[in-house]
Amino acid sequence: MEKFYLTTPIYYASGSPHIGHAFAVIYGDVIARRSRTLGRDVFFSAGLDEYGTKIEEKAKKENKEPRVFVDEVAKNYIEAWEKLGIGYSRFVRTTSPEHKDGVLDFVKRLKEAGDIYEGEYSGLYCVGCENFVLERNLVNGLCPDHLVPPRLIKEKNHFFNLKKYLPEIKKRVEKGEIIITPESRKNETLGIIQAGVPDFSITREGLKWGIPYPFDANQTIYVWADALINYATALGYPAEENFKKYWPVDLHIIGADINKFHSIYWLAMLMSAGLELPKEIFIHGLFTVNGQKMSKTLGNIIDPLDLVKRFGSDAARYLLLSQFPASEHGDVKAEEFDRKYNSDLANGVGNLLERSFTMMIDYRGGKIVKGKVDPKIKEAAEKTEKLFGSHFEAHKLYEALADVFTFIKTLDVYINEEKPWVLSRGEGGQQEKLDDILGSLLFGIEKIIFWLKPFMPNKAKETEVFSNKLLKGELKKGDKLGLFKRI
Numbered sequence: 420m421e422k423f424y425l426t427t428p429i430y431y432a433s434g435s436p437h438i439g440h441a442f443a444v445i446y447g448d449v450i451a452r453r454s455r456t457l458g459r460d461v462f463f464s465a466g467l468d469e470y471g472t473k474i475e476e477k478a479k480k481e482n483k484e485p486r487v488f489v490d491e492v493a494k495n496y497i498e499a500w501e502k503l504g505i506g507y508s509r510f511v512r513t514t515s516p517e518h519k520d521g522v523l524d525f526v527k528r529l530k531e532a533g534d535i536y537e538g539e540y541s542g543l544y545c546v547g548c549e550n551f552v553l554e555r556n557l558v559n560g561l562c563p564d565h566l567v568p569p570r571l572i573k574e575k576n577h578f579f580n581l582k583k584y585l586p587e588i589k590k591r592v593e594k595g596e597i598i599i600t601p602e603s604r605k606n607e608t609l610g611i612i613q614a615g616v617p618d619f620s621i622t623r624e625g626l627k628w629g630i631p632y633p634f635d636a637n638q639t640i641y642v643w644a645d646a647l648i649n650y651a652t653a654l655g656y657p658a659e660e661n662f663k664k665y666w667p668v669d670l671h672i673i674g675a676d677i678n679k680f681h682s683i684y685w686l687a688m689l690m691s692a693g694l695e696l697p698k699e700i701f702i703h704g705l706f707t708v709n710g711q712k713m714s715k716t717l718g719n720i721i722d723p724l725d726l727v728k729r730f731g732s733d734a735a736r737y738l739l740l741s742q743f744p745a746s747e748h749g750d751v752k753a754e755e756f757d758r759k760y761n762s763d764l765a766n767g768v769g770n771l772l773e774r775s776f777t778m779m780i781d782y783r784g785g786k787i788v789k790g791k792v793d794p795k796i797k798e799a800a801e802k803t804e805k806l807f808g809s810h811f812e813a814h815k816l817y818e819a820l821a822d823v824f825t826f827i828k829t830l831d832v833y834i835n836e837e838k839p840w841v842l843s844r845g846e847g848g849q850q851e852k853l854d855d856i857l858g859s860l861l862f863g864i865e866k867i868i869f870w871l872k873p874f875m876p877n878k879a880k881e882t883e884v885f886s887n888k889l890l891k892g893e894l895k896k897g898d899k900l901g902l903f904k905r906i
């Protein structure tokens with residue numbers, strides 16, 4: 420069985436999950452489910468990045484130990500992902516002892532490769548970003564993301580010799596040995612390399628909430644040499660069978676804001692550690708809500724659990740993925756959720772299934788002649804299958820969903836044109852024709868359910884159960900599937 424190792428970003432454990440976080444894990448979950456359907460042996464990771472100054476400070480503000488603080492955050496994330504039906508294989512927490520062991524082993528490899536050196540770093544540091552910020556990126560002296568003035572920091576750090584690996588990364592990315600999709604992001608990576616990327620420090624002085632750096636008692640391992648290693652420790656690196664079985668990563672799913680750290684820093688560190696590089700990095704666009712960046716101050720943060728409460732888990736997944744093509748930046752229009760739910764789910768797929776099943780029960784008591792499919796429908800299904808498959812392979816889930824909904828419309832039009840309710844009153848040939856139409860509808864519905872299953876696993880299951888009963892003749896007039904109730 421072909422293995423497939425798929426990762427999603429580990430989010431910074433400084434607060435509750437919002438739909439920006441949910442987006443990538445739903446994305447990953449859909450790809451994981453489809454890959455399993457195609458017979459791959461999938462390992463799918465998600466998790467949290469739980470160390471760092473910002474978390475230490477947040478915990479302090481709430482009068483909690485950092486450990487207690489991150490435990491609470493992790494609980495919220497795990498609960499949210501469960502309610503969204505995310506079937507990850509492993510949820511990594513970077514404060515776990517297993518992760519620490521992996522990080523120490525990894526850093527030792529970098530050291531043995533001669534790629535770590537001591538240096539002095541001085542720069543403007545934003546606690547919110549957990550990173551040094553450049554003077555030219557400040558707005559009125561403030562970090563544009565956090566609206567706070569950065570601190571000037573001067574300290575001894577241990578640096579990773581990134582420069583050594585840049586030519587090799589450039590070569591491999593250019594040659595497509597590491598696939599970066601979409602193309603625009605690949606060009607961004609190459610542009611960053613072209614402009615020159617300085618070495619980065621992998622330790623900090625005075626950072627208490629983190630993994631101690633084993634080669635210098637005053638230093639703590641700093642974000643990149645800690646968080647990125649999660650992709651290896653999710654598999655139990657350096658020990659465990661899973662690492663041997665699933666490494667290297669087949670697909671990293673990340674957001675556009677962390678491209679550089681994955682397509683440059685991470686690749687360089689893996690080369691230094693002598694580990695196989697990922698095959699592909701897919702970078703999704705970031706989104707605003709109603710035209711504005713999600714922020715506490717603006718009060719426009721959408722909690723994924725609110726969507727689950729209003730629409731149910733499967734519909735929430737659909738509503739997020741069907742908002743904009745992930746290869747670009749997008750805007751989520753909160754007031755569109757209700758309209759889209761009604762038009763696509765209640766009146767779209769829900770209505771098609773309901774009216775089709777009702778006719779199958781009313782006219783045939785569930786005895787449907789399978790196999791004779793109208794050539795029009797067969798052709799439309801084949802066309803959809805092809806488009807859907809190629810969009811899926813390119814991780815274009817928005818486009819893949821649109822393919823299915825085009826096919827749904829085709830079936831709606833088919834019913835309206837063929838008017839099975841007229842045929843049902845006829846005799847002989849008309850009854851035969853009705854058999855063909857109902858058979859064609861069943862064929863079409865089975866396709867739709869197969870395509871939508873990774874997106875809406877529960878609704879697909881419900882439909883399968885209902886349709887099995889129907890075909891066994893166990894349903895009677897008036898029995899309804901009731902998949903999506905209008906709101």
Ligand SMILES: [Zn+2]
Binds near residue numbers: 547549562
């Ligand atoms: Zn900042």
